[in-house]
Structures are given as C-alpha cells and as structure tokens.
Amino acid sequence: MNVSKINRVLVTGGAGFLGSHICERLVEAGHDVICLDNFFTSQKTNVAHLLGRPNFEVIRHDVTLPIFLEVDQIFHMACPAAPGHYQFNPIKTVKTSVMGSINMLGMAKRCGARILLASTSEIYGDPLIHPQPESYWGNVNTIGVRSCYDEGKRVAETLFMDYHRKNKVDIRIVRIFNTYGPRMHPYDGRVVSNFIRQAIQGEPITIFGEGEQTRSFCYRDDLVEGIFRLMNNEQNVIGPINIGNPSEFTIRELAELVVQLTGAKSSIEKRPLPPDDPTRRQPDITLAKKHLSWEPTIPLREGLQKTIDWFRTIDLDHYRPPTPNYV
Template structure:
C-alpha cells in the first residue's frame, strides 16, 4: 500500500505552513495548500508551484471547503497580536467556524486532522513552566481574547468531534517560534528586533523587558507537529511543542543587537494589556510520547534568521495591518 497521502495544509502559505508544505512535498505526499493571504506571502510557496504534487488554493476557511483528503493540518489563523486584534471577530470566526468546517470535512473523509493550538491558551500563567494539565489564567474580556479564547474553543470542538463522532484528531500547543520566512512586519519580537536592528532604528521593548519567552526554531517545530500527526491514534494531545530554553525579552534584544552589529538602542514602551509575564513549555509529554525535543540553540537559529532577513528587501513586504 502506498505511503503517499493527500494532505491539506490550511494557512499553508504562512511562515510555518510553508515550511510544513515543503517537508510534506519533499516526502512525496500530494499536498494542497489553502490560504487567504491575509498575513501570509505567496512568495513563501512560489518555489513549490512547479512541483507536480503541490497545489495552491486561495480560500478562507470560515467558508465551507469540499476536498477529498487523508490528513488535515489546520494552521490557519492570524497569530501576531497586532494582526489578530485588527479584526477580532474575524479571528474568532477563523478559529471556531474554520474548525467546524474542517472537522466536518475530516468526519466525511475519515481523515486525520491536527489543530495548531497555542501556548496562549494558558493566558498569563500562574504555573511555571506550563504543563498540558494546566488550565490557564485567561481574561475572556481582554483584547487578546479573540485569539486566546478562539483557540480554546477550537480545542473544545476538536475533542467533541473526537468523542461524539470518532474523528481522528491531534492537538498541539505551539510556543513562540521563529526562523526564515517570518513576515518582517508581523509584530513578533524576533522579527521586530531583527528588522529594527538591520534598519539601525531604536529597538522597541514593551515594559522593562523582564518578561520571558521561549523561542523554538521553525525546523524543530515542524518536526514536532509531523511527529504528532504520525503518532499513535490513542494520543490525541494536547501536547506542548516549543523550546524550554527561557530568555527575557531584554536578553533577546541585546543578543540581536550584538549578532547584527547594529548601533540600535533599546527604548521602552508601556506593556500591552494582558501580555503574559512568563512563557515556558513543559515538554515532558512530547519527549515521552513523540520522542521529540528541540535541537537548535537560540544563537544558531537567530544567525540563520538574521541571514534570511538580510537577504530580503523589506520594501517587498506589505504590513498586513496598521498594527504591527
């Protein structure tokens, strides 16, 4: 029996989605990339268009989608605060209505389906590091709730389709990820700091910079979610996929300045509402169930990311929203 599968990747032209598509195409699978190009770049997948086993469709998953597939990776949703807060109702619709549409398709096709959830479901955590058993400390009324609560609702939908309809689901909770093909104007700290450092302008740090994040290189992340999709059916998750190495935002800024040789200075601005003070995954479950752990150290990953940022012209990128 052929091991080649028909695989749908929603959000497939995004930063992570494009690398996932690339991996799956190289493995010989028939890959359908679906994206509405709100925050993604068509150039992320241009190099795949002449591959016979790759197909690109412009579509918004808040509308029904009718395809015949064996597996679905659902990565579709704006993930940077400036972007998901730009149209918060649409963000919630993407997580909720998009999940319903894709789960319905998976049910009909008897397809396996993976939800790219997020560490944001933990809110501003009171437990550190965060294990999957931690239920979170989330403000349902705040400006980040459209994303955080949308992803939590998506997890609920996935589990209900699994229990009620026997849909073969997987849930991964992705922590901060970085690497080549990040949108220079996505508003994330890594892309912001590198772009500002290369432009020689002040690097913006919100608050005093003591808040922490854990940064996972994109290759490690993609490997983790593929392992989860191919893992045992009895393990549906959720499972944390991220790098447990913890750094303060100020440490990251100083590291980027040093590695780019920039003359940029750090300037501080007020901390946004509900910005988590700590973020670090407990990856015990991923180690035990998937045999997965990140391998790329921050300095190595940053060096590759900086080189990519140097290779592109920022003028070729349009900021998806005014909030970056």
C-alpha cells in the same frame, strides 16, 4: 493510518510561516498537497518555489467558508497569530478559529481524515503555574483585547475533542510556543522579527515595559519536526501536547543578543506594556519527550543567526504590513 503511503494532504494557512514549511516537507516526501490560504498575513513568495511541482496546488480560500475536498490528512494551521494582526479584526479572528475548525472537522469527519490543530501557548493566558504543563487549565481574561485569539483557540480545542469523542474523528492537538526562523513575515509584529528588522535597518529596538517578561523561543525546524511526529504517531496520542523550547529568556536578553549578532548600533527604547501581556511563558515538554521522543536541538544563538542571515537576503520593499498594528 499508513503514513508510508502517498496521502492527499490539506494544509490550511499553508502559505504562512509554519504552513509553508509543512507544505514543503510534504511535497518533498511525495504527498499530494493542497495549500489553502486567504493571504491575509501570509506571503505568496513562501510557496512560490513549490508551484511548479505536480503534487502541489494553491487555493485562495477563507476557512470560515465551507469547502469540499477529498483528503487523507489536514494540518489546520490557519489563523492570524501575532497580536497586532489578530486584534486588528478580533471578530474575524474568533470566526477563523471557531468556524474554520468546524469546517475542517466536518471535512475530516466526511473523508475519514486525520486532522491536526495548531493550537497555542496563549490558551494558558498569563499563567499562574510555571512552566506550563498540558494539564494546566490556564489564566485567561475572557473579555480582554487578546481574548479573540486565546479564547478562539480554546474553543477550537473543545471542538476537536468533542468531534473526537462523539464522531470518532482522528485528531491531534499541538500547543505551539513562540517560534521563529526564516520566512517570518518581517512586519508580523512578533518580537523576533521586530527586533531583527529594526536592527538591520539601524532603528531603535522597541521593548514593552522593562523587558523583564520571559518567552521561550523554538527554532522553526525543531517545531515542524515536533508537529510531524505528533501527526504521524500511531500510538493514539492525540494531545494536547506542548511543542516549544523550554529555555527561557527575557525580552531584554533577546534584544541584546539580536544587537550583538547583527552588529547593529541600535539603542533599546521602552514602550508601555500592552494589556494582558503574559509575564512568563515556558513549556513543560515532558509529554513530547515521552510520547514523541522530541525535544528541541537548536539553541537560540544559532537559530537567531540563521534567521538574521535570511532577513539580510530579502527586500523589505517586497513585503507590506498586513495591518497597521505592528511595532
């Protein structure tokens, strides 16, 4: 595929946190972009600034239902990703990952389009290997409350590989680790947005357990750059490839840093650990370095400050919690 030409590009979940930035970058590059979203956990304001552009359009549609479009590339980003949201309607979450992938892969097969799957570090479950390389098969509870998302994404990866092997569909699979940055939904239930929102509102910051579980936080710009490098590589590197920041922090360390950067007086309150919450999470990015010449460049302190600055510019009254399940 000649990536220098103008492509017709579909971005499912295109009004979401990451999807909107992918749309923005594609529009700026001159591509003809279709943003497909059902606006369950996304925000129209994320793409409002693109609506007047002649090479951008929005379609309200649920990926679990078929749709017929003519495209050259598909960024398949659609799926609730925060635990409170994907557990709100777990059956719909599985359908989004499985039926949504079948519909998008069918389109890619018909159009001869390249398609990228936004998979997740959650496919590793509560890992017994640390850090997690792509060769690790994971430690996932198939019947737990997080299984709808974890197993849904694992099946999506299976579908992508089978369409590639049997139907020669041109695929890419990226495993996304914890990501943060401007345009996170303030009520998405993720730890970074929870902590910042609670801090700037002067509320207690809530952590689960003692906060000793670890995560590796990748700033949005670094993550999106990795996605584009994987999508546009012409070396037949299809993945799966981990994209994330290998710098590991405890949740308590994150909470303390947010308090420091916001200047908040928030106390830290402990709540019971949720079921199947991974104790450690850190990507092995050896393959990304080797095949994509990619590694993150923005440290947590800098990225958090940018995110906090953005949170201070928004009116929280203009956002509604997508589900009751948020901290």
